[in-house]
Amino acid sequence: MSRRGWALFLAMSLIWGVPYLLIKVAVEELPPVVVVFGRCVLGAALLLPWTVARGQLRPALRRWRPLLAFTVLEMTGPWLLLAYAEQTLSSSLTGLLVAGVPFVAALAGRLTGEEERLGRVRLLGMGLGVVGIAVLLGLDVEGLAPLPLLAVALVVVGYATAPLIVSRALPDVPGVAAGAVALTVTSLVYAPFAVPRLGEAARAPADALLAVLLLGVVCTAVALALFFALIREVGPQRALVITFLNPAVAVLLGVLLLDEPFTLGLAVGLPVVVLGCVLATRRSPVRRDRAELGDVDAAVP
Secondary structure, three states: OOHHHHHHHHHHHHHOOOHHHHHHHHHOOOOHHHHHHHHHHHHHHHHHHHHHHOOOHHHHHOOHHHHHHHHHHHHHOHHHHHHHHOOOOOHHHHHHHHHHHHHHHHHHHHHOOOOOOOOHHHHHHHHHHHHHHHHHHOOOOOOOOHHHHHHHHHHHHHHHHHHHHHHHHOOOOOHHHHHHHHHHHHHHHHHHHHHHHHHHHHOOOHHHHHHHHHHHHHHHHHHHHHHHHHHHHHOHHHHOOHHHHHHHHHHHHHHHHHOOOOOHHHHHHHHHHHHHHHHHOOOOOOOHHHHHOOOOOOOOO
């Protein structure tokens, strides 16, 4: 990847490792629908005026069909499902389960004719990522209710397919504009359910309200702008490899701040996950036939 790609990749690896902690803190005191609504309203309040000021709203709305599909798969469905799941699951386990996103994305890319090739080195990296996540897990999942696990599985599917829509159907829509529209739509969807409970939410402890604030500003508004830039810089499949490092951040925060279990798997699995990320994000080899023609775009960045 380019230097810009690595900078965006590392920033997103950290920023989207934090929401699992914040969601866990928030849903201890607030209903999941209020958490999602607050997050989306704050994000939209920051991104929508910027979009309007730059004259990008109307062009984005012309692509409303794929934009609506992206909204449902990336926000409207997954964020409520995550909040619901974390009422039962630890933030560490939730983050680790979401690490399955790159593999579902690779499968979806193959099924939809994605041109980006997965060479042996990248496949090895993704395999190491699986091993690392399995070791990192180090948690006993027996006895957990199946519905929260199913909710996270649906989140994985949504997160894996949404970037394909961005790269294929929304290449000319600025990321901030797409994010602003998606956040606004999701806010409107959940408003009838969340607004009647805002009075109750206002009496929640300060740490829960602060968690929602950080979710909306940092993990939503800022993160979405960076994520769209990352997809366009390195491609959807490579961009989703951040979900290998997100769980590591989630586990560390859960252990340090929420007293969640620290296991031997954490010490052993983290280096394996990092190595898997490095290999899985390597530049694909230049195809010989195109290289001979001097095609500078032959290699995937």
